[in-house]
Amino acid sequence: MTREVFIVQVEREQEALRGFLLALCCGRKDDADDLAQDALVKAYLSSAGYQDKGKFRSWLFKIAYNTFLNHKASLRCVESIDEAKTLISSTNADSEFEHQDLYLALRTLPPKERSAITLFYLNGYNIKEIAAITDTSEDAVKKQLSRGRDKLREKLKL
């Protein structure tokens, strides 16, 4: 894939990718954009081996998901809900979003459940596609979705 083709494809997909990472980062836009940039650089470096089968977005999401997990692993800290509230009320949070409660609730989920829920509800992927992106089995994705959904319903009092 040439640089020009890569940029054209990224221009088309970047909003979805940033939205996905924004949800994974629980509304912290700067973190999400940094991760998106890192993921896109990784994608560019491995784009020579990419075979276009019309699944460019899934491929990007897979790289973004791994970048997010690596980032989480490097932080190695558990953040509490109170900390999340502070973060979201600060300038780091995206003030344009009205549904901060959703981000707060998402923050309580483990990264894998958060990813599965986001891919399923925000990006509209089915279980098979989520399993491919997150490199897990379909059963594992079903469990993550089920647990994540229950926790979210409880937190959001739906």
Next chain:
Amino acid sequence: MTKDKALEELFLAQKPHFSDNADFMASLTKRLDAIEYLKQHQEATIRHYKMMMVIAFMVGIVSGAIAIAYVLSVPADVPLFTFKVQTGILLWLTENSRLIAATGLSLLMTIGIISIISNIQDILRMRVCLKA
């Protein structure tokens, strides 16, 4: 698995829209430019390494051939080199000039082979870095 309607609506309602897409792409393009620059620099370094290796190889072949030709062309009973001053150690060197020349050539060849292998390893390592 069926979707939870309330959750789905909540997610769809909060679907973000970014107003800074152009800035994001400009920042990404800058990063890609930097990567391209580094890639080109590394490729140039690899080319330079390869050229140096070929030159070293050619110089080694030519000088080795000249040295061997000289050793073979000199009669066996005539020393390869002599010294004007005749002291004990210089006399010993003169007497063993063929052995010393052969040892020197072997050492040069060994160093040359090690250097070529090390250069090839460097090039392979750089290629792996470029692909990663």
